[in-house]
Amino acid sequence: MNLLAFLKKESPESWKLIITLASLSGIANGILLAIINIGADISGSERPGQNATPHLLLLFAIGMAIFILAKRYSLVLSTQVVEGMLKNTRIRVCDKIRKSELMTLEHLDQGQVFNRISQDMNLISQFSIVVISAGQDVVLLVCSLFYLSWLSSAAFFITVGGTALAIYAYYFHVQATMEQLKKVADKEGELFNLLGHILYGFKELRLNIRKNDSLFRSLTDIAETTRDLKTKSGVTFATTLLFSQVFFYLLLATVVFVLPQYIPTYSSVIVKTTATILFISGPFTMVLNAAPTLSRAEVALDNLYTLERNLDRSLRGPVAGEGWPLTSFADFKKVWLRDVSFTYIDKQGSPTFTVGPINLSVNRGDIIFIVGGNGSGKSTVLKLLTGLYPPDSGAVMVDDRLVNAANAQAYGDLFSAIFSDFHLFDRLYGLEDVAEARVAALIEQMELGDKVRFADGRFSTLDLSTGQRKRLALIVALLEGKEIYIFDEWASDQDQHFRQRFYEFILRDLKNHGKTIIAVTHDDRFWHFADRVVKLDLGRVVSDETSGTL
Numbered sequence: 001m002n003l004l005a006f007l008k009k010e011s012p013e014s015w016k017l018i019i020t021l022a023s024l025s026g027i028a029n030g031i032l033l034a035i036i037n038i039g040a041d042i043s044g045s046e047r048p049g050q051n052a053t054p055h056l057l058l059l060f061a062i063g064m065a066i067f068i069l070a071k072r073y074s075l076v077l078s079t080q081v082v083e084g085m086l087k088n089t090r091i092r093v094c095d096k097i098r099k100s101e102l103m104t105l106e107h108l109d110q111g112q113v114f115n116r117i118s119q120d121m122n123l124i125s126q127f128s129i130v131v132i133s134a135g136q137d138v139v140l141l142v143c144s145l146f147y148l149s150w151l152s153s154a155a156f157f158i159t160v161g162g163t164a165l166a167i168y169a170y171y172f173h174v175q176a177t178m179e180q181l182k183k184v185a186d187k188e189g190e191l192f193n194l195l196g197h198i199l200y201g202f203k204e205l206r207l208n209i210r211k212n213d214s215l216f217r218s219l220t221d222i223a224e225t226t227r228d229l230k231t232k233s234g235v236t237f238a239t240t241l242l243f244s245q246v247f248f249y250l251l252l253a254t255v256v257f258v259l260p261q262y263i264p265t266y267s268s269v270i271v272k273t274t275a276t277i278l279f280i281s282g283p284f285t286m287v288l289n290a291a292p293t294l295s296r297a298e299v300a301l302d303n304l305y306t307l308e309r310n311l312d313r314s315l316r317g318p319v320a321g322e323g324w325p326l327t328s329f330a331d332f333k334k335v336w337l338r339d340v341s342f343t344y345i346d347k348q349g350s351p352t353f354t355v356g357p358i359n360l361s362v363n364r365g366d367i368i369f370i371v372g373g374n375g376s377g378k379s380t381v382l383k384l385l386t387g388l389y390p391p392d393s394g395a396v397m398v399d400d401r402l403v404n405a406a407n408a409q410a411y412g413d414l415f416s417a418i419f420s421d422f423h424l425f426d427r428l429y430g431l432e433d434v435a436e437a438r439v440a441a442l443i444e445q446m447e448l449g450d451k452v453r454f455a456d457g458r459f460s461t462l463d464l465s466t467g468q469r470k471r472l473a474l475i476v477a478l479l480e481g482k483e484i485y486i487f488d489e490w491a492s493d494q495d496q497h498f499r500q501r502f503y504e505f506i507l508r509d510l511k512n513h514g515k516t517i518i519a520v521t522h523d524d525r526f527w528h529f530a531d532r533v534v535k536l537d538l539g540r541v542v543s544d545e546t547s548g549t550l
Contacts, residue, residue, distance in 0.1 A: 017077065018074050018077050018078050018081065021070045021071075021073055021074035021077070022070070022071070022074045022139065023139045024066065024070040025066075025067050025070035025071040025074060025139070026137070026138070026139025026140040026142075026143060027139060027143055028063050028064075028066040028067035028070060029067050029139075029140045029143070030139075030140050030142075030143025030144050030146075030147060031059075031063045031143070032060065032063045032064065032067065033143075033144060033147065033276065033279050034147055035056055035059050035060050035063060036060070038056060039056045039057075039060075082124070082125060083125065086121050086124060086125055089121070089304070090117060090121060092308075093116075093117060093304070093307065093308060093311070094117070096308060096311040096312065097113075097311060100311050101388075101389075101390065102383065102388040102389060103389060104310070104311065104313070107347075108307075108310065113307065114192055116300075116303055116304050116307045119188065119300075120300035120301075120303050120304055121300070121304070123293075123296050123297050123300040124297045124300050124301055124304075130290045130293045130294065134286065134287050134290040134294070137283035137284075137286045137287050138283075138287060140283045141280060141283050141284060141287070144276055144279060144280045144283075145159065145160060145280070147276060148273060148276050148277070148280075151272050151273050151276065152259075152263075152273050154259055154263055155255050155259065155273045155277070158251070158254055158255065158259075159251060159255075159277060159280070162247060162250075162251050163284070183229050184226060184229045184230055184233070184299075187222055187225055187226040187229065188226060190222050191219065191222055191223065191226065194215065194218060194219040194222065195219075197215055198215065198219075251277060252274065252277055252278070255270070255273055255274060255277060256270065256274060328410060329398050329401075329407075329410055329411055329413075329414050329483075330414070330483060332364060332398045332399055332414070332483070333363070333364050333399055334361055334362065334363050334364065334397075334398075334399055335361070335362045335385070335396075335397070335398050335414075335484070336359075336360060336361035336362065336396075336397050337358045337359060337360045337361075337381075337384060337385060337391075337394065337395075337396055337397075338359060338394055338395045338396075338397055339356070339357045339358075339359060339393065339394035339395070340356050340357060340358045340359075340384055340391040340393070340394035340395070340396065341354060341355065341356030341357045341358070341391060341392050341393045341394055342354070342355045342356060342380060342384055342389055342391055342392050343355075343392055353375075353377075353539065354539055355377040355380045355381065355384070355539035355540075356391075356393075356394065356539060356540070357393070357394060357540075358381060358384070358394070358540070358541060359541065360381070360385070360534065360541060360544070362385070362484070362516060362518060363516075364483075364514070364516055365511060365514055365515070365516055366516055366517070366518075366531045366532065367507055367511055367516075367517045367519075367529065367530045367531050367532075368517070368518045368519070368530060368531065368532045368533075368534060369519055369520075369521050369527055369530040369532070369533045369534070370382070370518065370519070370520045370521075370534050370535075370536065371520070371521060371522065371524075371527075371533060371534070371535050371536070372535055372536035372537055373537065376536040376537050376538060376539070377536050377538070377539040377540075378488075378520045378536055379419070379420065379488060379520070380539070381536065382417070382419070382486055382488055382518070382520065384396070385486075385518065386412060386415045386417055386486060387403060387408050387411050387412045388412075396411070398411065398414075413482070414482060414483045414484050415482055415483075415484045415485075415486055416477035416480050416482040416484070416485050416486070417477075417485075417486035417487075417488070418470060418473045418474065418477060418486065418487055418488065418490055419486070419488045420488045420489050420520075422469075422470070422473050422488075424462055424469050424472055424473055424476075425476075426458055426459075426462065427457045427458035427459075428457055428458070428476065428479065430480075431476075431479050431480065432457060434479055436454055436455065438479070439454040439475065439479065440453075440454055442475045442478060442479070443475065446471040446472075446474065446475060447471075447498065448464075448468060448471055448472070451464060451468060452464070452468075452472065459472060465493070466493040467493035467494045467495065467498070470490055470493055470494070471494075471498075474490070474506070482515075483514075483515065483516060484515070484516040484517075484518065485510060485515055485516070485517045485518070486518050486519075487517065487518070487519040487520065487521075488519075488520045489520050489521065489522070490502065490519065491503070491521065491523060492521075492522070499523065499526075500526075503523070503526040503529050504529065507519075507529060508529075531546065532544060532545065532546055533545055
């Protein structure tokens, strides 16, 4: 089982103590049963001098104290250990995500990723108390069965045989349910995706009733399928629990009505064996009740490990500050793509679009505009140039140095990029020591002083127009102070006044400070501000011309 491997792998020493305490609790519980039976037998005999109640009461108190302390400490410790293990797992998965290649993340189902890290981990979290309680109940069952064997070997063999059959029947049903639970997890991931479409595509949906209704029908269909799968698995577990109760009634009937007919001496222990079996029924039912939670946690952990395996295939390696120094490319003179090609592959493994071979050089201090129609490969070239996409063939060079897996992070550190699908973070991560006065000055330069303030390491609001959000992203890029700036249609969402300010003032200022700019643009009125204009068509460079200087 994945759960057992998970526990053994993540924190083996802690679980040895937890298992010991849970076992001690189960043994103490079994001893309590024997003490109660012995006390009842002595009290019921009404023989003078046989009243041992004070001694038994003392033993009962000691056993109860051991049971309470051992069980409580095992539950507390197991909760702490499981939550610590989940914290480490969550951090490990997020660490792998941030080190993965962009293509890997683009192919991952985002709804399922959120589902794995949130809902699936919550399911695993729930199993800690359940598994310890179930383990303690198993130990109690074993102790009770030993006690039952001492009372009556016939009752013991009947109970063990019947229990074995019940466990086999339960295991058969659970195995059939596991596949249903995996499908449930996948369907819930699809629900997350559709909910994302509703939230992020709200404007488009409100303007198109056919699209709105079609998406909602899809969501409804998946919700109904999820309901049916959950109902089916729930019915299976409920049927199994009902079977366990029927099993114990049949077992009691056998012990009370059948065994006395064949074993003449059995009547002397019939009350004790009946009480013991009744005592066993509770823990046995608790173990079966734990099964749905454990099954769901098993499926959740399998999903989580599947996500990790997918991420492991594209791990780039350690990033800065994690055990090895970065090579510095800060003194570069030229970055260039040499016969670089890249092909998009669909989920069926078929090529869909190829960019390249591309030969493109970028000299330090250049302002280069990349132009071309939609689908010409502009954004792909930017991702190849920044190292976000590894080339299928060819090479990315910095002067005479090849960019490879060992120095890819150092190479990426050359760039500040604002892509067309940029993300604006809620605070200045990595710039915690920046002076508030400097940020305030940049906010004024970007003409956002009446919209945004900066305090406590974050902007007061991100609820702005797309053009204003791009200005905030530009502020962050300027604060980072990288050597090369990538702008993917940055000016397209600006008003005419600020669009002109971007080309005439901001780019000139960056160039005067020795920065290199590569911008995708359709503003042909401003092309003369570039040193070179590179035109793409169908994934190829069709022209690379000097346009003018600032």
